[in-house]
Amino acid sequence: MVNAAHTGQNGWTSRIRSELTRGFPGLVFGDSEIESRFRRDYFQAGVRYRILMLALGIVILVATVVPQTLLSVPPEVRDVSLPLQLFVILPALAISLVITAARGLQRYSGFAIFATGILIGLAVMRMRIVAHGADYDVPMEYIAVIVVSAGFLGRMRGRKLLVLALLLVLILVGGEVLYLPADLEDFYRVGANLTLIAMSCIGTYAYEHAMRLNWLNATLLEQLSTQDPLTGLPNRRALETALRQHLRHATRHQCVIGLAIVDLDYFKLYNDNYGHLAGDDCLRQVAEVLQKSARRPLDCCGRFGGEEFVVAWIGNDPAEMQSMAELLLDRVRALDIRHGITPAADSITASAGLFTIIPDKSTSLEYVMEMADRMLYAAKAAGRDRVVTE
Numbered sequence: 001m002v003n004a005a006h007t008g009q010n011g012w013t014s015r016i017r018s019e020l021t022r023g024f025p026g027l028v029f030g031d032s033e034i035e036s037r038f039r040r041d042y043f044q045a046g047v048r049y050r051i052l053m054l055a056l057g058i059v060i061l062v063a064t065v066v067p068q069t070l071l072s073v074p075p076e077v078r079d080v081s082l083p084l085q086l087f088v089i090l091p092a093l094a095i096s097l098v099i100t101a102a103r104g105l106q107r108y109s110g111f112a113i114f115a116t117g118i119l120i121g122l123a124v125m126r127m128r129i130v131a132h133g134a135d136y137d138v139p140m141e142y143i144a145v146i147v148v149s150a151g152f153l154g155r156m157r158g159r160k161l162l163v164l165a166l167l168l169v170l171i172l173v174g175g176e177v178l179y180l181p182a183d184l185e186d187f188y189r190v191g192a193n194l195t196l197i198a199m200s201c202i203g204t205y206a207y208e209h210a211m212r213l214n215w216l217n218a219t220l221l222e223q224l225s226t227q228d229p230l231t232g233l234p235n236r237r238a239l240e241t242a243l244r245q246h247l248r249h250a251t252r253h254q255c256v257i258g259l260a261i262v263d264l265d266y267f268k269l270y271n272d273n274y275g276h277l278a279g280d281d282c283l284r285q286v287a288e289v290l291q292k293s294a295r296r297p298l299d300c301c302g303r304f305g306g307e308e309f310v311v312a313w314i315g316n317d318p319a320e321m322q323s324m325a326e327l328l329l330d331r332v333r334a335l336d337i338r339h340g341i342t343p344a345a346d347s348i349t350a351s352a353g354l355f356t357i358i359p360d361k362s363t364s365l366e367y368v369m370e371m372a373d374r375m376l377y378a379a380k381a382a383g384r385d386r387v388v389t390e
C-alpha cells in the first residue's frame with residue numbers, strides 16, 4: 001500500500017489494460033512483473049487446497065497400506081508395494097506438504113508437487129507390473145487421479161499441468177505397452193484414463209484463464225478506485241489510507257512525520273485566463289514534480305482535491321523536511337509555466353503548509369492535516385510562493 005501510494009499508477013493501469021487487450025491464450029502475461037504478481041496471488045488463493053490435496057493423499061495412502069498388511073495381498077506384490085508406498089510416496093507427499101505449508105519454502109511447492117506426481121506415477125506403474133506377475137491388479141486409474149488432483153485441488157498452473165500430464169501419459173502408456181501384455185479390457189481402461197487426463201487439462205486451462213481475466217479486472221478496478229484520473233497520483237481515499245499507515249509507522253518507531261499541503265497560487269486566475277485544459281496540463285506537470293519528490297518507500301504523495309496536493313515524509317529531521325518542501329516549490333517554479341497575471345511571479349508557483357511532529361497514540365491524521373492546513377493558510381496570507389512551518 002505504501003508503495004502504491006507513490007508509484008506511477010497510470011503506467012501500471014495501462015500495462016494491465018494492454019494485457020487485457022492482447023489476451024493470454026498461452027496462459028502467460030507479456031509483462032513479467034504482472035505475471036509474477038499474478039502467480040503469487042494465484043498460489044496464495046490456492047494454497048489451502050494444495051495442503052488439503054496433499055493431506056488427503058497421505059490419508060488415502062495410509063488407508064491403503066493398512067489393509068495390505070491384513071488382507072491376502074500376494075507377498076511378492078506386498079514386498080514391492082509397501083516399501084514404495086511407505087518409503088517413496090509417503091515421504092514425497094509429506095515433504096511436499098511441509099514445503100507448501102512453510103512460508104519460507106513455498107516457492108518450491110510447485111516443483112515439489114510436480115516431482116511427487118512423477119514419483120507416484122512411476123511407483124504405481126512399478127506396482128502394477130509386479131502385481132500383474134502375481135495375477136493381481138493395481139489400478140492404473142491412480143495415474144489419472146494424480147492429474148485431476150494436481151489440476152483441480154493442487155491448483156497447478158495449466159502449462160505445468162500439461163507437462164506433468166504428458167509425462168504421466170508416457171509412463172502409463174509406456175508401462176502398458178512395454179511391460180504388460182496387450183489386453184482389450186486394459187486398452188479401454190487406458191482410453192478412459194487418457195480422457196480423464198485430457199479433461200483435467202482442459203478444465204484447468206479454462207479455470208486458470210478465467211482466474212487470470214478476473215485478476216486483471218480486479219487489479220484494474222482497484223487501481224482505478226484509488227487513483228486520480230487526471231494526474232495518476234493516489235486519490236484522496238488512497239492518500240488517507242497511506243497517510244494513516246505512515247502515521248502508525250511514525251508512532252511505532254517514534255520518528256518524525258512531516259506532512260505538507262501544497263496548493264497552487266492563483267490557479268483560478270490561471271484557469272480563467274488560459275482555459276481549463278491548460279489548467280489540467282499544469283496540474284499534471286505539478287503532480288509529476290511531486291511524485292519525483294516522494295520516491296523513497298516511506299514517502300507518499302497524492303492529490304487531495306482540486307489544486308491541492310499532499311506530500312508526506314518520514315525521517316528524523318524536521319529541518320530537512322522543510323528543505324525538501326522548499327525544494328519542491330523550487331521545482332514547481334522551475335517548470336516555468338507562464339502565468340502572466342499572478343501577483344506573486346511570472347510563472348506558476350505554489351505555497352505549502354508543512355507540519356512536522358513525532359506522533360503519539362493520541363495524534364490523529366485529522367489533527368496533522370488541520371495543522372498543515374493552518375500553515376498553508378499562513379503561507380497564502382504571507383504572500384504565497386513559500387513554505388510555512390511552525
Ligand SMILES: Nc1nc2c(ncn2[C@@H]2O[C@H](COP(=O)(O)OP(=O)(O)OP(=O)(O)O)[C@@H](O)[C@H]2O)c(=O)[nH]1
Pocket residue numbers: 230263264265266267268269271275276277278279280283305306307380384
Ligand atoms: N483545470 C482544472 N482546474 C481545477 C481542477 N480542480 C480545481 N480546479 C480549479 O482550481 C481553482 C482553485 O481556485 P481557488 O481555490 O480560488 O484558489 P486560487 O485561485 O489558486 O487562489 P489561492 O489558492 O488563494 O492562491 C478553481 O478555479 C478550480 O476550478 C482541475 O481538475 N482542473
